[in-house]
Amino acid sequence: MRAFISRLSLAAASALLFLPAGASAQNASAQQEIESAMKAAFAAAQQGPADVKLGDQAVVHLPQNMFFVPRFQAERLMQAYGNGKDPSLLGVVMPKSDEDDWVVTVNFDKAGYIKDDDARNWNVGELLDSLREGTEQSNEERKKRGFPELTVDGWVQAPKYDSNTQRLVWSVAAKHKGAEAGEDPTVNYNTYALGRDGYITLDLITQQSLVPKDKTAVLALLDNLNYVDGKRYADFDSSTDKVAEYGLAALVAGVAAKKLGLFAVIAAFLAKFAKVGILAAAALGGGLWKRLRGKKADAQQP
Numbered sequence: 001m002r003a004f005i006s007r008l009s010l011a012a013a014s015a016l017l018f019l020p021a022g023a024s025a026q027n028a029s030a031q032q033e034i035e036s037a038m039k040a041a042f043a044a045a046q047q048g049p050a051d052v053k054l055g056d057q058a059v060v061h062l063p064q065n066m067f068f069v070p071r072f073q074a075e076r077l078m079q080a081y082g083n084g085k086d087p088s089l090l091g092v093v094m095p096k097s098d099e100d101d102w103v104v105t106v107n108f109d110k111a112g113y114i115k116d117d118d119a120r121n122w123n124v125g126e127l128l129d130s131l132r133e134g135t136e137q138s139n140e141e142r143k144k145r146g147f148p149e150l151t152v153d154g155w156v157q158a159p160k161y162d163s164n165t166q167r168l169v170w171s172v173a174a175k176h177k178g179a180e181a182g183e184d185p186t187v188n189y190n191t192y193a194l195g196r197d198g199y200i201t202l203d204l205i206t207q208q209s210l211v212p213k214d215k216t217a218v219l220a221l222l223d224n225l226n227y228v229d230g231k232r233y234a235d236f237d238s239s240t241d242k243v244a245e246y247g248l249a250a251l252v253a254g255v256a257a258k259k260l261g262l263f264a265v266i267a268a269f270l271a272k273f274a275k276v277g278i279l280a281a282a283a284l285g286g287g288l289w290k291r292l293r294g295k296k297a298d299a300q301q302p
Helices: 002-016 024-044 071-080 124-145 208-223 248-265 269-274 280-284 288-293
Strands: 050-054 058-062 066-070 089-095 103-109 150-162 167-176 186-194 199-207 225-227
Touching (some): 024 066, 071 089, 103 208, 167 208, 167 248, 199 208
Antiparallel strands (some): 150 167, 167 186
C-alpha cells in the first residue's frame, strides 16, 4: 500500500506542475483528491470476465484479463486532474496485469445516424493531407499559448471500415516539432462501433511502439461489443431518427483534427480521457501513466 501511495503521489506531483501560479496552497488537497479518486476507481471496478452495460446502448464482454471503471468514478478521476465533465464518457478499461501499460476510454456520442456511403470512395491520402493542413493552421494558436507545435507523421493505422459490422478503426502518428528521433510518443488507436443514435468509441491509449501488441486488447473489446435491440445500426428509421450532420470521412478527419487541435489547451494528463490527448503523456514525461495507475494489487490491499 505504501508503494502504491508513493507512486500515486509522484503522479499527482507531476500533474500539479501544470497548475497556475499561486495555486500551490491547493496542491495538498488536490493530491489528496487524486489519491482518493484513484482508490475509488479501483474499488468500483468491474472485474472481467463480465458483460458490461454501456448505458442504454450496448453491452461489451470484458475478458478475464481486464477491468472496467464505471462512469462516475472515471469522471471523478478526470475532475481530480482539473478536467471538466465529459458527457460522452461511459468509463475506462484497464489491464489487470502490471506488465501491460495501456488504457481504453469508452464513450458514446449521440451524434445521430452516420451515413457510411462515403467510405466506399474515400482517399486515405487526402484525409491525411487534411489532417496535416489543419494541424499546421492550429500551430499558430499553439505558439501564442506557449505550447509546442505539432506535426503529423502519418497513419499508425490507415482508416479501415467494415460495412458489414459498421466498425471503423484508425490511428494517426503525431509528435512535437523538433522531437528527438528516438522518442516513442503516446498515440490514440481509435475504434468505433456505429449505432442507430450515434457511435461508441473504444480508444486505446498506449505508446506507438506498443500498438502492434496492445491493439489486440481494444480489437477484442470491439469484436465483443453488441448494440441492444432497437439501438443497432440496422434499426434506423428514416422517418423518425436523427441523421448526423457529417459522414464517415468527416468523422475521421474532423474528430482527429479536433483531438490534435484541442491538445494546445489541455494541461492535465487525464485530458486524454476526453479523447484529445494524442501527446498528453509525452507532455508530462514518459511513464506517468504507469506511475498513475500503480499496482492494482497494492490498491486492493488494506
